[in-house]
Amino acid sequence: MTSSFIHPSLIMILGACILPFFKEPFRKPYLVLVPVLAFLDVLYLSGHAGTYGVFQFMQWKLTFGRVDSYSMIFGFIMALMAIIGTIYGLHVKDDWQHIAAWFYVAGSLGVIYCADYLVLFLFWEMMAFASTFLVWFNKDAGSLAAGYRYLLVHTFGGVVLLIGFVLRYQATGDLSFVQLDVHNPQFYTWLIMAGLMLNAAVPPLHSWLPDAYSKATVTGAVFMCAFTTKTAIYTLIRACSGFEVLIVLGVVMAIYGIVYAAMENDVRKLLGWEIISQVGYMVAGVGIGTSLAINGACAHAFAHILYKGLLFMGAGSIIHMTGRCKFTELGGLYKKMPNTLLFTLIGGISVSAFPLLSGFVSKSMIIAASFESHILWAGFLLSVVSAGTFLVAGLRLPYLLFFGESRCPAESFEKAEDPPWNMQMAMLIAAFFCIVIGSYLPFLYDMLPNKDVTFDPYTAYHMSETLQILAFTALGFFFFRKWTAAEATISLDLDWFYRKGGQAFLWLAQKPLQWADTAWGMAYRVVGMNILMTTAKFWSWFDWHGIDGVVDGTARCVRAIGRRVALTLQRGQIQQTIYYTVSFAAIILFAYVWL
């Protein structure tokens, strides 16, 4: 390893390992220090492009540090989000939660800087396992099961990815993590793409996301909403840009997510569906594959991490302070949590692409790229989703949480107030960056990988287009808002197949298989035992009378003969004994000489 290269993941992992040794008053400064160090490391690396951390492992070359324009922007935002997420969770006393979150961040940074599939797989699985603990640490009912579902789905995805790159290695002898061949895709190409797509929550491999994120700890969900899907987008950009199937899947994903978000009753599930919808833009951008579209996917991932983190922090604050997570049990909270309202609104209008906020300068790049590439249907459908995004995240979400009548149980409403200072501080930082990205274009645009294209979101036409969509969506919501009211329901999704499939398997195990096992046990007791006992009795008899009879009989026979011989030959008269002995010796001598 080059002396000037320290992997940011290493800082997070070492930091996590020695965290338990720090006690207050040093613990909180240390918690902030570690992600700040990782962030500074990422900044340092951004000024030193190149390939570092190359090891020879058996016959494979492992590359841990590929620093280029793609890894720079993603490394920057992941490390920044690690700082924000850690500050948000500063009040959490359980060290294990911080350790899991930091290992998760380390996994994400490891994937971003790696340059071959072996290292990628190592960090990919580190992310999956560490993030599962962020679900398990939540003590709510259902979190344990949700964590297992999350882990099983991601293990499946990991195996698909593993099979994909191993088959590719077998076919080409190449393990390097580079762009796959668009024009000549093989079976392994689709496997690798499917493995990466599962982490990006591309339908039909998406159900894990709202399921797990709504069951994670309040702070864990803030980390999860940032890292898994956007790391997957990074890998898709690196390996699968230009695959047209991704345009279709991305648009389907954007629509699917927004429709489910419009029906949702759980605040973090709604935000989870919204992630799927927004990541749909990025997947479509990767599919379009032009310089502008790839820049758009990178920019949107960057902006998305901040505003979605902000929304999850706002939702988490409400859950933390009220203990409620359903719209049917919330509402009217603006009096109690005004600062949270402000931050959530900034997140909501950022994702809705209001001018001067982050979504406006990133999302429009992807829509513009689809129009420029003459994929009009994608451009128009993504514009429909823009309206839907404002409807769901900018209007429905704040309306159901903060306005309208309070559906909160009295004791939850009474204890509601703005969250602790550290949670507000984290929201403030994220809100600040949402505004900076939208208002000061060079901050984000200078980091984008393709320098050959320029994009100006603040043209009069684009402003008028956006403002019209936003204004009329608001009008539509105003007229028809009662049709978007929350209902105490859940929505069936494709996870039905494995959740009900799992229950069917359980039923199969408990009912027919258990019955067969019991029946076999009964049959064995009734029939088998009798047969066994009878057989045992027979063998016992046989042993006694047969085997023992022969052995003992022989012994008795020998003893009887011996007694007869002794009685006949050894009568105690010396002359007879000499007579028998001499006669016997003479017979043997005679036989020896003459025979």
Next chain:
Amino acid sequence: MIANLIDYLKERLRLVILFCYVGVAAIVVWSLTVDTHHAHTWAEKAIPAFWGLFGFCACIVIIFFARWFGKSGIKIREDYYDK
């Protein structure tokens, strides 16, 4: 402070709504004056306030499609997976 501002606005709700209508109208009027040579398709040039209509229709389609979709059996009782 924020709560007070919201209470203040809620007390004058009709006026706030009126201002919003004026705002929407202003956006439409402004959109008619904007140079459309950056437009992606002919429809945007031909139909005045195209994106306004588009946004309104999109909003309604999503609200009612989600409602219909939910009622068609997708929305189900909360303990569905528990029992």
